[in-house]
Amino acid sequence: MNYNLEIQKILLKVEELPSFSDKVKALKEAIALADKHNDLDWGFDLRLTLIQKERNTSKCEESFPAFAWILNASDSNEDYFDESEFLWEYKWMFCSAYRNASLSLDQIKGIGNDLRQRLKKNGYSDRAYYNVMTGYALHLRDYKLAQEYIELADAEILDDMANCPACELDTKVETLLDLGHIDESLIKAQDLINKKLTCYSMPFQTFCSFAYKLHEAGDERASIYFDKALDEYHAHDQYDSSVGYSMGLLVAYMYKVNHPELWDFFSRIAEWQIGAEDIHIYNFAKYMAPIMKGEGQVELNLSPLLPYYQESGVYQLSELFSYFKETAYDYADRFDQRNNNSNYRKEVDAALA
Amino acid sequence: MENQKQFQFQVNMKGMIELLSEHIYSSPTVFVRELLQNGMDAVTVRKGIDESFKGKIDITFEGDRLIFQDNGVGLTQDDVHQFLSVIGQSSKRGELADKDLIGKFGIGLLSCLVVSEAIVVESRSLYKEESVRWTGKADGTYEVEMIPLLDQVGTKVILDAKKAWRSLFKREEVKQNVLFYGSALPIEVNLIENGEVEQFLDGNPVWLDNDSSKEQLLQYGKEVFKTRFLDVFRLYSEAGEIQGVAYIIPNKVNTTATKEHKIFLKKMYLCDQATNLLPEWTSFVRCIINSNGLQPTASRESLMNNSTLQEAKKELSDCFKEYLKTLSITNPEVLEKIISIHHMFIKALAASDNEIMTMFEDYLPFETNQGLMSFGEIKETYKNIYYTPSLDDYRQIRRIAGSQNKLVINAAYSYETDLIEKIKRSHTELTLERIAPNDILEEFEDAIDDTKRIEEFIEKANKILKRHFCKAEVKRFEPKDTTAIYIANEDALTSKNIQSLSQTANPFASTLQHFKKKEEVMPTLCFNQQSELVEKVMLIDDEELFEALINVVYVQALMLGGYTINKKEMDTFNDALYQFMILGMSNFLPKF
Numbered sequence: 001m002n003y004n005l006e007i008q009k010i011l012l013k014v015e016e017l018p019s020f021s022d023k024v025k026a027l028k029e030a031i032a033l034a035d036k037h038n039d040l041d042w043g044f045d046l047r048l049t050l051i052q053k054e055r056n057t058s059k060c061e062e063s064f065p066a067f068a069w070i071l072n073a074s075d076s077n078e079d080y081f082d083e084s085e086f087l088w089e090y091k092w093m094f095c096s097a098y099r100n101a102s103l104s105l106d107q108i109k110g111i112g113n114d115l116r117q118r119l120k121k122n123g124y125s126d127r128a129y130y131n132v133m134t135g136y137a138l139h140l141r142d143y144k145l146a147q148e149y150i151e152l153a154d155a156e157i158l159d160d161m162a163n164c165p166a167c168e169l170d171t172k173v174e175t176l177l178d179l180g181h182i183d184e185s186l187i188k189a190q191d192l193i194n195k196k197l198t199c200y201s202m203p204f205q206t207f208c209s210f211a212y213k214l215h216e217a218g219d220e221r222a223s224i225y226f227d228k229a230l231d232e233y234h235a236h237d238q239y240d241s242s243v244g245y246s247m248g249l250l251v252a253y254m255y256k257v258n259h260p261e262l263w264d265f266f267s268r269i270a271e272w273q274i275g276a277e278d279i280h281i282y283n284f285a286k287y288m289a290p291i292m293k294g295e296g297q298v299e300l301n302l303s304p305l306l307p308y309y310q311e312s313g314v315y316q317l318s319e320l321f322s323y324f325k326e327t328a329y330d331y332a333d334r335f336d337q338r339n340n341n342s343n344y345r346k347e348v349d350a351a352l353a
Numbered sequence: 354m355e356n357q358k359q360f361q362f363q364v365n366m367k368g369m370i371e372l373l374s375e376h377i378y379s380s381p382t383v384f385v386r387e388l389l390q391n392g393m394d395a396v397t398v399r400k401g402i403d404e405s406f407k408g409k410i411d412i413t414f415e416g417d418r419l420i421f422q423d424n425g426v427g428l429t430q431d432d433v434h435q436f437l438s439v440i441g442q443s444s445k446r447g448e449l450a451d452k453d454l455i456g457k458f459g460i461g462l463l464s465c466l467v468v469s470e471a472i473v474v475e476s477r478s479l480y481k482e483e484s485v486r487w488t489g490k491a492d493g494t495y496e497v498e499m500i501p502l503l504d505q506v507g508t509k510v511i512l513d514a515k516k517a518w519r520s521l522f523k524r525e526e527v528k529q530n531v532l533f534y535g536s537a538l539p540i541e542v543n544l545i546e547n548g549e550v551e552q553f554l555d556g557n558p559v560w561l562d563n564d565s566s567k568e569q570l571l572q573y574g575k576e577v578f579k580t581r582f583l584d585v586f587r588l589y590s591e592a593g594e595i596q597g598v599a600y601i602i603p604n605k606v607n608t609t610a611t612k613e614h615k616i617f618l619k620k621m622y623l624c625d626q627a628t629n630l631l632p633e634w635t636s637f638v639r640c641i642i643n644s645n646g647l648q649p650t651a652s653r654e655s656l657m658n659n660s661t662l663q664e665a666k667k668e669l670s671d672c673f674k675e676y677l678k679t680l681s682i683t684n685p686e687v688l689e690k691i692i693s694i695h696h697m698f699i700k701a702l703a704a705s706d707n708e709i710m711t712m713f714e715d716y717l718p719f720e721t722n723q724g725l726m727s728f729g730e731i732k733e734t735y736k737n738i739y740y741t742p743s744l745d746d747y748r749q750i751r752r753i754a755g756s757q758n759k760l761v762i763n764a765a766y767s768y769e770t771d772l773i774e775k776i777k778r779s780h781t782e783l784t785l786e787r788i789a790p791n792d793i794l795e796e797f798e799d800a801i802d803d804t805k806r807i808e809e810f811i812e813k814a815n816k817i818l819k820r821h822f823c824k825a826e827v828k829r830f831e832p833k834d835t836t837a838i839y840i841a842n843e844d845a846l847t848s849k850n851i852q853s854l855s856q857t858a859n860p861f862a863s864t865l866q867h868f869k870k871k872e873e874v875m876p877t878l879c880f881n882q883q884s885e886l887v888e889k890v891m892l893i894d895d896e897e898l899f900e901a902l903i904n905v906v907y908v909q910a911l912m913l914g915g916y917t918i919n920k921k922e923m924d925t926f927n928d929a930l931y932q933f934m935i936l937g938m939s940n941f942l943p944k945f
Contacts, residue, residue, distance in 0.1 A: 018697070019767040025744050032745070035917035064868045065847070068854045068861035075859060093861070102867035110860040234629045234658040261663070301705060304774035311778045313707070 003033050007042055014049075020056040020240055027053060028062060044073055044081060051089045058241035058276035060096040067093045084122045087161055090115050094132045098139050099279035101334035112136070119161060127156035131163040134171055138178070139279070141343040146175045166192060166202035173206055177213050186210070186221075193228070201243050204232040208246035211253045226253055241272035244280050252287040263298055266291070271303040282331035282344065285324045286351050292321035293352075325352065366493025369463070381518060384464045385527065386534040388421040388510055390621055391462070393538055395425020395508055399479060402426070409541040411550075412527060417514040419522050424507040427478040433487045433497055437462065437474060462510075466491045468521055469512035477503040528553065537561060537620040537643055560598045560641050561620075574600040577615065578639050583694070584687050586676040588642055592664035597642025599635070599673070601691055606637045606698075616656070617643040629658045632670045633702065637695040678712060692716045697768075704768040707775070714776055720763040722751040728776070732783065735760040739788040742770040743843040749790045749914065753838070756831060757796065761788060789842045791877070797828035800882045807882075810891045817903045818878055821922060822852045826879045833883040839910040841876030848874050853919060878907055898936060901929035 010030040014023045027050040034042035047066040054063045067089060074081040094115055097108045116129040130153035137146035150172055153162070162168070169192055176185035186193075189210070192203040207229035215222035229250055233239060239247070247269045254262040266288070273284050297316050302309055308323050328351070332344035389410065396408030413420040428436070465472045470491055477484040484503040489495040503509075514522040521527070524546055531542060535554065542554040559565045559573045570585045582600040589596055606612070612635070613625040620643050630647070631640060647665065648657040656662060680688040692699055696718050703710040703717065715729030731738055739754070740762035741747045747763040754761045764770045777785040800807050807827050814825035823839075830838075841849065851865045880887045890906070893899045908926040911918050918926075 017766070018701075022766045025765055029744055029748075032917060035919075036915065038920075061868065064861065065851055065854060065865060068857065068859065068865055071859045071861060072854060072857040075857075097864065100864075100867060103864050107860070107864045111864070114860045231658060260660070301707070303704075303771050304778065305770065 003037050003039075004042075006030075007033055007046070011049075014053075020053050021059070023053040024050055024057070024059075024062055031066075040073055040077065040080070044070060048086060048089060051092065055092055056240045056242045058244045058272045058280045060099070060277050061275055063089075064093065064096060083118055084124075084161075087115075087119060087122060087124070087128075090118065091128060091132050091161070095135055096277060098136050099277045101278040101282075101331060101338055103338070105338065105340070108136070124159050124161045125157040127153050127158060128161035128163070130156065131168065131171075134175075138171070138175065140339055140341070141178075141347075143175055143178050146171075147179075150175060164199045166197040166199040169197055170202050170206050174209055177209060180217075182214060182217055182219060201239075201246070204229060204236065204239070204243065205246040207232060208249040208253075212249040215253055215256055222253070223257070226250070226257075241269070241276070244269060244272045244276065245283050247272075248284050248287040252291065255291040262291070263300060267300050267302055270300075270306060274303065274305050278331055278334070281327060282335065285328035285331065286348050289321060289324035289328050289348075290351055292317050292324055294321075328352075364493065367491055369493075381467050382521060382530045382533075384468050384512075385530040386621065387462060387464045389531065389535040389538065389542075391508070391510070392421060392423035392425060393535075393540055393621070395423050395427070396540060398426040399424075399506075402479070407541070409543065411543045411545055412531070414522070414524050414527070414544070414546040417519050417522055419512045419514070419527065420509055421512075422507060422509045424505060427480075427506045427508055428474070428476040428485065428487075429478040429481045430483065430485045430497065430499065432478065433474070433476070433485050437487050437489065437495075462489070465510070465512055468515055468518040470515060471513065473511040474508060475500060475503060475511070476508040477506050479506045534622040535620075536622070537617045539620060561596060561643060570598055571600075574598070574639070574641075577641065578613075580639070582639075583691060584680075586672070588640065588669055588672045590665040590668035590672070592646070592661050592668055593630075593644045594646035595642055595644045595665055595669070597640055599638040599640045599676075601695075602637050602639060603694070605694055612636060612639060614639055615641040617641075618647065618649050618656070619643075619645055623649060624655050627656055630656055630662055630666055630669070632666055632673070633698070637698050674706070674709060674712075677709070681712065689716060693718065700768045700772060704771040704775070707779075710772065710775055711779070714772075717772070719769065722754050722759070722761045731760060731762070737784045737786065738762065739786050740764045740770075740773050741788055743789075745843040745846055746789055749840065749842075750788060750793060752914070753790070753793045753840075754788075757793070759788075790840045791842055794826070794828070794840050794877060794879055797830040797879065800827040800829060806891060810880075813899065814878075814880075814903050817900050818907060821907060821925070822849045822875060823878050823907065824875045826877050827882050827887075828879050829882045830879075831883075833881070835881055835913070836884045836886050837878050837880045837906050837910045839876060839878055839907070839914045839916060841916075842874070844874040845876045849876055853921075878910055880906070897932060901932040901936075904929040905933075 007030045010026055010033075014026045014030075017023050017026060027046055031043060031046045031050065034046055047070050050066050051063040054060065067086075070081075070086050070089075074083060074086070094108075094111050097103050097111050112129070112133065115132070116126065119126070119128055130149045134146050134149040134153065137143070137149055153168070156162075163171070169189070173185045173189040173192065176182075176188060189203075189206055191197045192206045195203060197203075207225045210225035211222050211229050213222075214225060229246075233250070247265070251262065251265045251269065253259075254265060269284075273281055276284075294317055297314050298320075299313050300315055301313060302315075304311075308315070308320060325348075328348045329345065332348045335344045336342050392410040393408075396406075396410075400406050400408065409424055411420075411422045413422065462472060466489070472487075472489045474487045474489075475484065476487075482502065484500050486498050486500045487495060488497075512522075521530075524544060528544060531554070535542065537558045537560075538554065539556040540554070541552060541556055544551045544553060559569050565573075567585060571582055574580065574582050574585060578600065580600070581603060583603040584601045585598055586601075587597070588599055602612075614627060614631065614635070615625060616623045616627045616630075627642075644656075644665070647662055648659065649655070650657055677688065680691075692713065699709075699713065700717055703713060715727060715732070717728050718725050719728060719731065721731065726734075738760055739750075741750060742764050744763070744765040747761065747765055750761050751763075762769075762773065764773050773785065777783070811825045811827060818825055847868075851868060855862050855865050880890075882888070886906075890899065890902050893902065904925045908918060908922055908929075911922065
């Protein structure tokens with residue numbers, strides 16, 4: 001069969017496959033065909049599609065090498081590919097860079113600078129760059145720096161590379177929340193709360209953060225946002241693992257209010273950690289460890305691919321606690337070592353206190 | 354503070370109706386639903402007083418006028434003021450309102466003003482010997498007057514079609530909409546035009562009748578969904594008081610396509626989607642269900658998500674399991690057919706449900722290097738079963754395993770690895786082994802004879818192959834004329850790819866090593882000692898010729914295996930050919 005037809009057949013299969021991880025696997029098959037025939041155009045398009053699909057998962061296993069290929073193909077064939085076609089994906093890759101604890105700060109900055117130059121070269125404002133740098137500052141837990149980047153982004157022109165308005169607003173809201181300005185963050189979030197601004201994951205993520213963080217602050221309004229988050233979750237039918245962080249918050253909140261669906265939700269999202277980005281593994285472990293505190297056992301239906309899988313379906317809480325605690329500290333130390341601070345370890349200490 | 358006065362908000366009724374028609378209701382036809390609902394509720398209240406009472410709704414057509422008449426409990430003058438004229442207040446009161454009546458929000462009647470300039474309600478109450486007429490207009494005004502005693506107890510709603518909506522008042526259109534919204538209502542509905550009466554709903558839909566046969570249900574499904582379904586089974590749930598049927602779609606289903614169902618609430622049509630209520634397996638069925646216990650949202654076009662709904666969802670899943678269980682005994686042929694068409698969904702279900710897995714593992718089909726086989730067949734035919742969770746690995750192993758009469762399952766996609774791992778744990782008597790391409794290599798016969806010569810050959814070959822991120826090995830395998838095979842598991846291929854990209858000049862190059870799955874996993878070029886060519890290559894001392902030959906064998910093995918050949922490898926191949934040409938030509942050149 002002509003390889004073009006074979007690739008198109010795979011692409012049809014990609015549409016039919018229900019899980020994003022499976023779509024990525026099938027796309028890899030198509031990429032192998034394109035590469036075998038040295039077809040740059042297919043190679044470029046398929047890799048972009050792969051990145052878009054993997055973005056919907058908690059993983060970044062294939063996207064980074066795929067993006068490096070795209071960048072190399074574009075740089076080695078000047079004027080053949082339009083850089084603006086992959087600058088949006090470049091923003092994602094920058095975020096994936098700091099989510100990987102093995103990359104050094106210099107490497108991350110190098111990628112950020114390159115992104116900024118390419119944005120400029122293609123006539124875009126610095127807004128998109130400041131958008132991603134805000135995320136980076138939040139990752140470093142430098143909330144003041146995050147606010148500075150938010151202000152810098154706001155001063156720039158809005159163009160096609162800037163984050164969507166819902167995501168931009170959520171970032172502002174979450175930064176205020178992290179700074180402890182609850183009332184201010186709630187006022188700021190009105191357009192999200194009233195769904196004037198929405199996107200794939202908003203306002204679900206905003207509601208999850210409000211539920212968890214308001215509860216942490218002893219604010220009774222937490223339950224309102226938990227209900228709203230659940231409504232969004234159910235209305236969305238099936239969120240994929242890209243919202244793993246928010247689901248972790250939701251489950252952590254469920255634990256705190258003794259919600260009857262706690263273990264159902266845990267079982268649903270536990271397997272999202274298999275092969276996930278470092279930051280997702282860290283967050284999940286940090287939020288789940290406190291849930292496992294205490295004695296006794298729990299019956300769960302989990303994937304056999306999880307390192308703590310038990311065929312009997314019966315799990316000792318103490319064993320799960322050890323696993324999540326160790327994982328949380330392990331990743332916290334790796335991030336702290338890279339970030340030259342001890343913010344993540346302190347977070348785990350606080351979560352387990 | 355003396356100057357402070359209190360004012361009442363004014364409501365612009367016209368604006369309110371526009372709001373309802375454009376934002377709350379998805380279609381102007383909902384007035385049919387609201388009128389059916391009011392009629393049904395009025396009859397339900399009357400039945401509460403007299404159980405044997407037989408309710409009915411008559412719909413009369415008089416040109417552009419439509420009259421909906423029920424023989425329910427009727428309204429008094431006080432009722433009319435209180436319930437028809439206060440928006441947001443339903444006439445349904447007390448326990449009955451929550452339990453048995455459909456309407457709840459008291460805004461239903463307003464939907465009539467979307468299609469008619471005015472609503473005229475004439476009613477005679479069961480409790481009072483009087484009749485009253487209420488006329489509500491779109492401008493927000495209403496009039497109430499006493500009228501001569503109507504012939505019978507009940508309520509008439511008279512609507513005159515707005516010009517734009519005349520077509521909705523035609524008999525066939527109304528009939529279609531009554532069927533759409535009210536086909537499940539336990540009430541007789543008659544259409545009356547020019548004195549002729551047509552009874553087209555008897556209040557006993559086939560799918561809610563426990564005595565209906567499977568054939569009757571399938572026939573009904575065909576009429577409703579225009580599909581000849583594979584099978585049908587009943588659905589029940591105590592939570593949410595649900596009853597219904599599920600039809601198995603007879604063809605493969607695209608997971609992204611929207612599947613329409615028919616969801617009724619208190620026997621009134623509600624919506625065609627209920628993603629929160631219907632479990633994942635409903636992707637390959639179409640359901641018609643009625644709930645008497647779930648709550649609607651204000652628009653009455655979807656269900657409220659609450660704990661009852663979650664409980665109902667679980668019970669519906671149990672119905673499905675029970676159905677499959679029964680089918681495996683009563684009609685295994687249909688079961689096999691269902692699994693062969695919808696195995697993707699059943700596998701997903703089995704992966705998350707041990708009971709389903711145990712029941713159906715033998716029926717589940719898997720892609721193998723011997724074709725698509727059910728696990729039952731695999732288990733019976735092969736003592737040792739191999740599987741791989743990597744598509745890259747499967748593609749390589751498939752080629753080699755066939756010649757070794759090995760059965761390898763492709764478990765690359767979701768659920769498959771989970772399923773196999775679960776089967777493996779529950780069947781300790783079976784040999785189910787995970788396999789990687791390198792394992793196949795291990796099973797090849799070791800090279801024989803001169804160990805030292807082979808070691809030297811490997812050392813020399815490795816120096817050349819290292820440039821291709823590859824290492825050499827020598828074994829004996831069939832067929833003899835295969836010079837060498839290139840073996841790389843998924844990790845090795847990723848490492849090779851990363852190795853190649855790491856030499857580029859962008860800021861990602863230096864970071865890629867952190868995305869390697871394992872350190873130093875190198876692909877292997879396995880030379881076949883049984884090949885005559887390999888035997889001869891081992892004897893070559895000329896370094897240039899040796900290098901050229903190794904490079905050619907390497908690229909040939911890549912080609913044979915269907916691997917990607919990058920530019921560097923292609924250049925190496927061309928250089929090697931050029932080398933051969935020079936070496937060959939030198940035999941004919943004059944010696945100086």
